[in-house]
Amino acid sequence: MTPAQIDGFMGEAIQEAKKAAALGEVPIGAVVVLNGQIIGRGFNLRERFHDPSQHAEFQAILAASRYMKSWRLTGAQVFVTIEPCIMCAGLIQQARIESVYYGAADPKAGGVESMYHILSDSRLNHQVAVYPGVRAEETGNLLRHFFRAIRQRRKQEKIKYQANQVTK
């Protein structure tokens, strides 16, 4: 895959992440690619659906599996804006994904390089090639801006609450 293609597919994952942000969900997005075509898309919707499996790459892989009518996605690539968690890394390994491209690392919960190295574990029955740091600043900024906005909103609500207490 050429650098321009990699950039382009990560751009598609970023578009998915922005859909999550628009709904107030943590902005993480993903696409699954096979033979140069996108066969699955997903974005984080964990709060909306009360569903712990609604991570972006998880939903993109399930969409691709439905499309391919197979839980084996041999030869497919996953593009995801943030390092997959342990659960998603487990799914990627089981689905026989060929390679994973991701943006920023997730030091607190990442299952690919930060906490565990599930995709390169030679004891398991399939290994996945890993390409970290694709448009990493951009994908990391999506998250940073999202959480900064939440903190600012909470701060303003606190100031408002305290002002109300004083005027009572």
Place this chain on the structure above:
Amino acid sequence: MTPAQIDGFMGEAIQEAKKAAALGEVPIGAVVVLNGQIIGRGFNLRERFHDPSQHAEFQAILAASRYMKSWRLTGAQVFVTIEPCIMCAGLIQQARIESVYYGAADPKAGGVESMYHILSDSRLNHQVAVYPGVRAEETGNLLRHFFRAIRQRRKQEKIKYQANQVTK
């Protein structure tokens, strides 16, 4: 939880596993329990739905999340006939499950004691109590009988095929 209760809930998980076997799927079953009541059930249906996430405990947890309208299942117990894989262990950890009771270990893919110790990892934001070996022989036998039957069927098909070749 008393030994009789633990045995009883594992019995429910075994009933789920038998539903999978009846459909020709690998016989693994699970239930999720909260305050002594079953709030989610699941059995392995990976082939039927072309869906790599159709593991028994995964589906039982999603059912429980829908029932509770929350992806956090604080205080809940999972009973599953076989040691959870890496993906399912990741989900159990994220769903804030209190404890996991399982039967036989899975030396090739287990994420709880065999390959990884995801549920007791003190670096993660939540730890899960683990009780292995519940009705282990029975749950292990379910799998052994299932795979033995598959091997025998394949052997008979091979003998039949060779006999046909000879008579041609």
